[in-house]
Every structure is written in C-alpha cells, then in structure tokens.
Amino acid sequence: MNILKLIIILFLFGSIASYSQMETHYRIGAGIITTQILGDNPAKLSIINTSSKDDAVTGGSFRDAQPGVQLQFLFPIDEEAKFRIPVSLSYSFFSGKERVNYNRNIIDYYSHKLNIIGVNTGFQYAFLPVQFVHANMYAGVEVSLNYINNIDIEWYRDYLNNNVFKDEIYKTPPKEDALRIGGLFKLGVEGRLRKNFYINAGGAIGIMNLIGKNDNRGELLTPITMFETIESNVYTMQVYILIQYNL
Numbered sequence: 001m002n003i004l005k006l007i008i009i010l011f012l013f014g015s016i017a018s019y020s021q022m023e024t025h026y027r028i029g030a031g032i033i034t035t036q037i038l039g040d041n042p043a044k045l046s047i048i049n050t051s052s053k054d055d056a057v058t059g060g061s062f063r064d065a066q067p068g069v070q071l072q073f074l075f076p077i078d079e080e081a082k083f084r085i086p087v088s089l090s091y092s093f094f095s096g097k098e099r100v101n102y103n104r105n106i107i108d109y110y111s112h113k114l115n116i117i118g119v120n121t122g123f124q125y126a127f128l129p130v131q132f133v134h135a136n137m138y139a140g141v142e143v144s145l146n147y148i149n150n151i152d153i154e155w156y157r158d159y160l161n162n163n164v165f166k167d168e169i170y171k172t173p174p175k176e177d178a179l180r181i182g183g184l185f186k187l188g189v190e191g192r193l194r195k196n197f198y199i200n201a202g203g204a205i206g207i208m209n210l211i212g213k214n215d216n217r218g219e220l221l222t223p224i225t226m227f228e229t230i231e232s233n234v235y236t237m238q239v240y241i242l243i244q245y246n247l
Helices: 002-019
Strands: 027-037 066-076 083-103 106-130 135-159 168-171 178-194 197-211 235-246
Touching (some): 027 197, 083 135, 106 178
Antiparallel strands (some): 027 066, 066 083, 083 106, 135 168, 135 178, 178 197
C-alpha cells in the first residue's frame, strides 16, 4: 500500500507541477461514476456455478454496473480551452451477491467485494462548441493506473427451521491486491449550468489491465485462483456525471 501511495503522489504531483506554469484557468469537477464490465470476462460469471453443463469456474458476480465517485482536474493548454489535460482520481465499489437454495431447509448466500482506486491522465480535445447553450463536446484518450484492493469473499449458510445446526459463516482467503495500467477512450459534453458552474458528463470505453498482467494470480476481478490459469483482458464501459467549477 505504501508503494501505491508513492506512485499516486508522484503521478499527480508530476502532472500538476508540469501544468503549473500555464496561464489558463483550470477546472475542478466531482461526481459519480459507474463501471460496467464488457464481454464474457469471468468477473461477470456467478460465484457458484449451479449448471453441470458449464465449466467449473469461480466468477466475480459483477454482472451489473458498479458505482463509484470521481474527482477531476482539467488544465486547458490554449486560450480557447479546446485542448485540455485531465487528471482524475476515482474510487469504485464493486459488490456481488448471490443466493442459492441448496434444499428446502438450507439456503447459501455468497458475497464478493473489492474496491478499485483509479488515477487517470491524458489528453482531451473539445471539437464541437455549441455557443447558444454554452456547451462543448469533447473526446479524449487517457492512461489509467488501477489499484484493486480490499478483496473479500464470504459464504453464509442459513439453516431454516432447524434447531440442531447453527448458521455458519465461511471466510476464504482472497487474492492479493493488484496494480494494473490500462487505457480508455472518452467522449463527453461540458455544459454551463450557472455562471462558473458546469455539468461534465459522458462515457468511456477502456481496458483495465493492458500492462501488468500476472497469470499466476489468475483473473483480475475474481476472488480465488481455483481453475484459473490466465489473466484475461478486462474491458469496461464507464459513465460519469460531474459538477464542475471553472476557475
């Protein structure tokens, strides 16, 4: 964790310091972000496979979009602010839960959780100004540093109408934390709300683990390595809505 903090500090400090000489005003935004895993990555599969026809695999149970928060700084590099350098920090909360009726007297509950800290920087270009609504459409490419941490896997067995057996909770040692470098392509719109306040919203398609894969650890976003021999690419779609203040 100390190494991660050092990397993030150097990453942000180096980016901000290099932009500090610019005369244009920068912009600060904060809001929500969601992350949806694309394709057939095992992170979307069930934790427990109840079908005898499918391959045995311990999935991540992250089928739906996962919530998070984001803080972003934008540094314009020209007078019209068409070219900008973004620096952002996000924190996403991944959570998957499942219920399996073992029989009419036993119900099993499975829970898998992890957090992802993301640090992004890159380049944006505002290519379509819409003057009458004080808005700009923009596109961008960014490099992302993703730290997967706080991984937890739990199995809870509930005995119904049974005074003989007590309910049981099983904790399985999860995978170790992971640090990966990825990238994304972003498309969004920046529209004025009032005076210096804007809404900055859009979406991004990217890959979470372009650099740093470790096949010995198995898949990036599943809880245990059983039946796993490789780390597949994790493709994502993100949607974000930020309230932005232009200084």
